[in-house]
Amino acid sequence: MLICTKKLSYTYMPGTSFKVEALREIDLSIDRGSFTVLLGPSGSGKSTLLQLLGGLLRPTEGAIFIDGRRLQYRRRELRELRRRVGLVFQEPERQFFCETLYDEIAFAPRNFALPPGTVKERVEQALQQVGLDDPALLQRSPFQLSAGQQRLAAIAAVLAMQPRLLLLDEPTAGLDQAGQRKLFALLQQLNRRPGFTVVVVTHRLDRVASLADYYLVLDRGGLLMEGSPGEIFSRAEELHRCGLSLPPVMLLMHELIAAGLPFSPVLYSIEEARREINAWRKKVARP
Ligand SMILES: Nc1ncnc2c1ncn2[C@@H]1O[C@H](COP(=O)(O)OP(=O)(O)OP(=O)(O)O)[C@@H](O)[C@H]1O
Ligand SMILES: [Mg+2]
Numbered sequence: 001m002l003i004c005t006k007k008l009s010y011t012y013m014p015g016t017s018f019k020v021e022a023l024r025e026i027d028l029s030i031d032r033g034s035f036t037v038l039l040g041p042s043g044s045g046k047s048t049l050l051q052l053l054g055g056l057l058r059p060t061e062g063a064i065f066i067d068g069r070r071l072q073y074r075r076r077e078l079r080e081l082r083r084r085v086g087l088v089f090q091e092p093e094r095q096f097f098c099e100t101l102y103d104e105i106a107f108a109p110r111n112f113a114l115p116p117g118t119v120k121e122r123v124e125q126a127l128q129q130v131g132l133d134d135p136a137l138l139q140r141s142p143f144q145l146s147a148g149q150q151r152l153a154a155i156a157a158v159l160a161m162q163p164r165l166l167l168l169d170e171p172t173a174g175l176d177q178a179g180q181r182k183l184f185a186l187l188q189q190l191n192r193r194p195g196f197t198v199v200v201v202t203h204r205l206d207r208v209a210s211l212a213d214y215y216l217v218l219d220r221g222g223l224l225m226e227g228s229p230g231e232i233f234s235r236a237e238e239l240h241r242c243g244l245s246l247p248p249v250m251l252l253m254h255e256l257i258a259a260g261l262p263f264s265p266v267l268y269s270i271e272e273a274r275r276e277i278n279a280w281r282k283k284v285a286r287p
Helices: 046-053 075-084 101-111 116-129 147-159 177-192 229-233 236-241 248-258 270-285
Strands: 003-012 020-030 035-039 061-066 085-088 165-169 197-202 214-219 222-227
Touching: 003 046, 020 046, 020 061, 020 214, 020 222, 035 046, 035 177, 046 085, 046 165, 046 197, 075 085, 085 147, 101 116, 101 147, 116 147, 147 165, 147 177, 165 177, 177 197, 214 229, 222 229, 222 236, 229 236, 236 248, 248 270
Parallel strands: 035 197, 035 214, 085 165, 165 197
Antiparallel strands: 003 020, 003 061, 214 222
């Protein structure tokens, strides 16, 4: 177990008439090496939870355990957490503040006082990982990149710290199909490294959601479901009720499963559904 939470609650502006109870008594666990997707409709508390897991917010009540140790919010502990955990915010490009792309990616490694040679290596590696290793871009202002390139640059800035746990908030928002595919491939590649954990937030059952081997579903600040793809997608009605409608191809697969066909209730793209149906047809056609 990498992370678990016990009765984790978070209230914005507690004790005032503006208080918002964003999360209520969340008990969850995320395994080391998993690809976890955190689902939930808008306002359900996903970004709040991600910031708590990244140590940026402190629980109003309850606790977070990392590798079995309760997070106490001591300075040294938080510094170590920042080194090991990469948090990519929703619209991360809003937080750029350096004059060049190079400085933006080098910021965290420099902040951790890594030697200049290592900083350079880290920057080059991180930009190469996200496919932004064009030397012409290095001295450009990060604000003069395209929206998709800015998103990739923000991810590179986090990868430059070589984290073991990556938390990403709606990372595909605003990317075109090619950009999304590139990002999926990168996340899958990182997740294949032993012990590398990825947690992705999304409010739609889209392609990124299909990469998960574990799901957490939030609804109005509470944890509605937690489990494997099979466990989550067999509860389509409940997902629908909290505004997470299954794509049409999934509804069709569910109808076929309900009619007795031997398909698994995972998240299918049209291509995957076609493959599954064709494989089944071949099997039943055999004498
Ligand atoms: N800084 C803040 N101050 C006060 N309330 C906030 C703040 N940030 C979020 N909230 C409230 O907390 C609740 C959860 O918000 P959060 O941003 O975590 O939702 P979300 O699931 O990430 O939504 P989205 O999919 O729209 O990004 C919402 O009711 C929101 O209005
Ligand atoms: Mg959010």
